[in-house]
Amino acid sequence: MADEQKPAGSPSPAQQGAGGANPKAGAAAGAAKTAPPKPAAAAPPKPPATMAATPWDSELARDLRNRFGERIGETSTYLGQDFLVAKPDAVIPILEYLKLEGDFDYLVDITAVDWPKKPERFELVYILYSFAHNRRVRVKTAIADGYRPASAVGVHLTANWLEREVYDMFGIEFAGHPDLRRILLPEDWQGFPLRKDYSIVQQDERWVRENLGIESGQ
């Protein structure tokens, strides 16, 4: 919204963009540039940026790797926060291990992030905290649409409502959950709002018509 794309053949010489990227309005000083301003179409595409995480090396990380081997993908740290990426079927054993051996007795949150372009579309995130050691760790896993991960209710009782909310918003069903039904939206709502293909102005029009008696929309 705040950027304005000016055409590449702009008269002002101060508007030459940094080499290789999209020409931005007003970008000038210090840019490595060639003599004439390049049009945007000729620039090579940049690789998608990824998180600048650094490897997380600590006793806990080593213990986890020893115990779970290659079911743990990466153990990294970003901005001082440790996380590990695990295979989907290893998540519950990891949570149990962390609770019993690592004193991570408090499950802070379970949430999901939708990356529609990836084959493993959803990224389930479990945030854990240890009272004894005063540290947090995140356990992430990537699951595909339709995969039913195991429920963490057996390990932490908090997971009950948290998983219900993930189901409600994303449609991820948890196998073994005692009471998996919608929690924030009405019981008979169709659709999973926090998925990226659900538009922000979209509503379940059938539900609105039946229950509120109006045509939905503003």
Place this chain on the structure above:
Amino acid sequence: MPESTFLDSTELVLNMGPQHPSTHGVLRVILKLDGEKVLGTDCVIGYLHRGVEKIAENRTYAQFNPYVDRMDYVAAVSNGLGYCLAIEKLLNVEAPPRAQAVRVILTELNRVASHLVWLGTHALDIGAITPVFYCFREREEALKIFENYCGARLTTHAFRIGGLQYETYDGFEREVLAFCDMFLPKVDEYEELLTNNRIWAGRLQRVGVLNAEECKEYGVTGPVLRAAGVKWDVRKAQPYSGYEQYEFEIPTRENGDTYDRYVVRMQEMRQSVRIMRQAVEKLAPGPIMAKVPKVIKPPVGEVYVSIEAPKGELGYYVVSDGTTQPYRVRVRPPSFVNLQALDRMVAGGLVADVVAIIGTIDIVLGEVDR
């Protein structure tokens, strides 16, 4: 319905509907009763669901700031603080010391205001009608300070990413200190009204017990956890915004019943006044905004930042994909997680206890439903 109860002829299913004076908002509790004894509860929430997390994906970082106040609308300043801290962590900036001190003052004032609402409404639910008038009269003074500072009483939008927008107004320190001086005797008055009162003790003691193990299992934080004996506060465990400089205590009690939560919150109000006084002394002239670009575009990454809101641990999990709009903002609401424990706390109690327990968990439906 929970599977531990099954319907037989002496049971009654009673609906404590979304419109109810004692449910602190639009909360629906389906009670399974045997006479007056409660056999099981089922909370139906979502009446105030506004899709705040979805909105966040369609607004820029600075534009989402006002929406955050509307979740826990009683303690809007805390919500704003949590969000600003999360984005500042993503950007790897820190607010300057003066901004941090003002943030602490406003957040603690907000904690006092939130606990005053809790006390007034909790007492009102139980049947003590007088405290609510006194609490709201004191809250008025606190809201006047908010209004003088940022222009709004409830949905304050007080903080910005990187610091503060407004410099403190003339007389800010004087008014805050006047509030502190005025407020401590009033807390003594509330205690005179309630603490030794036999009716109050009779209604609250041994009601809604949740011991430390159960608290940790259910992920309950905040005054509920501290009343159960766990001395844990995010401000001390993982300090933010300069809280490590201030001296304050974490009140705890052992029993974990409703009366203990009442005592813990009254003590917390006193400790908040203590922190406010120290923060006012620490106020030194300086910049109020860190160097943050005009268009906020954090690098690709994710962060989880949590603060001690008046209700418990309020966390923000923000995923950024390098554009001006966040990719995912997840708010970890303390009231939502605390409300889960309602079923355990109510088990074996009476219907009147349900009202007391809902009040003591201190939920705000705006935060439960988001």
Place this chain on the structure above:
Amino acid sequence: MANLLRKIFLADLFQGLRVTFHYQNPKYICTEQYPAERPKVAERYRGAPRLNINPDNDETLCISCNLCAVACPENLIVVGWERNEQTKRKDLTTFTYDTSRCMFCGLCEDACPVDALELTQDFEMAGYTRDGQIWDREMLEQGPQPKAYRS
């Protein structure tokens, strides 16, 4: 023994009643008699929006930079402008502000570089129609005109 006496003679209840009766004194009444006396709102209060006019030459201060519209989370400001041929500057033609969706967050007021748009201390903006809540430039420059029923 003292405890028993306290229990029989309801000492704790009288302690509470003492507080309550203390406040029966009329000097503690803090009710605001609205609308007879209007509350004094703070200087920074975020109330009704207003488009300010330069007092010297009676022209609007707005330079049609559109920063307020960009800053608004609800996208409810629409700025209409046309290029002035002589001065080569933008002239404001229409300015639409939808107060029915506004949440009075103040982001537009913070964004305005010339202090043309500001949220004033007026809070009496109620109306009877939903369309009446969409304010055009004239309404923004005059401010809300609540009808006074009694002087």
